[in-house]
């Protein structure tokens with residue numbers, strides 16, 4: 297599939313990704329990874345080139361990045377290896393062992409490097425897919441009170457689109473997003489939000505599932521995977537609405553979707569980064585009915601059916617119990633059906 301960020305074919309169908317998940321990060325018999333202590337600088341050795349199977353152990357790749365940083369004068373040489381940055385592997389999944397990475401399977405989130413060094417890292421290290429400048433904020437979170445355009449990280453070089461694989465009770469789903477524009481999640485062996493959706497869908501058997509603050513679409517896609525025939529997605533942030541629509545395409549075979557119509561390009565949507573009045577950005581054809589809106593979830597009421605509705609409101613910051621109760625009370629005043637916060 298064509299990548300909306302780099303235009304290359306760096307995005308795969310969910311079926312293809314799920315089929316490779318058992319072996320993608322496993323070493324071949326000839327792979328020789330060197331485990332390094334991340335709390336100290338790397339030892340004085342020349343990190344090896346990738347194995348003939350094209351994979352390389354993650355610590356050797358980090359040592360290679362470190363070396364480029366030293367050569368460019370952006371790493372002094374006394375920093376511990378782990379200070380190079382946070383490795384975000386593609387596809388992200390629950391791992392029991394440190395990975396041997398194939399080409400273009402690592403996005404590096406870092407605050408150490410200039411654009412020039414980032415470009416050199418992408419050019420010289422085949423496993424690196426992209427380098428993202430960590431601005432130490434949570435990207436893409438729109439406050440429902442202010443509706444201000446949220447802050448993001450900055451893509452320095454390469455492409456920062458990557459996927460996570462999440463398990464549901466009926467099989468895995470694949471969720472892509474752009475690292476710099478969306479908040480980072482790590483797949484865990486047990487995902488309480490996905491379990492909460494499973495439990496509610498199983499007991500309430502809704503006809504329509506509303507994912508009111510959908511992010512990249514994870515919870516609504518879980519509901520679709522569990523067999524709910526109609527899903528309404530919404531998020532005020534353009535990147536969230538776009539990646540939701542895109543992820544419906546990625547997972548189409550698992551969801552009974554024939555076709556997803558996305559009405560605007562990612563770049564065109566970026567012109568209106570935050571919308572208040574819900575704006576329809578995508579629909580589907582096939583066995584699953586979907587509408588994806590970009591807007592303020594409190595204005596969704598005219599788009600929601602009267603009967604058989606289950607709504608999830610996944611607030612990023614559910615700081616206080618009072619706030620949660622207020623959100624539920626306000627939703628119930630305007631909309632029919634059951635609602636929960638996962």
Ligand SMILES: [Zn+2]
Pocket residue numbers: 299300301302303304306307455456457
């Ligand atoms: Zn790309």
Ligand SMILES: [Zn+2]
Pocket residue numbers: 323324325326327328347348349350351
């Ligand atoms: Zn190998």
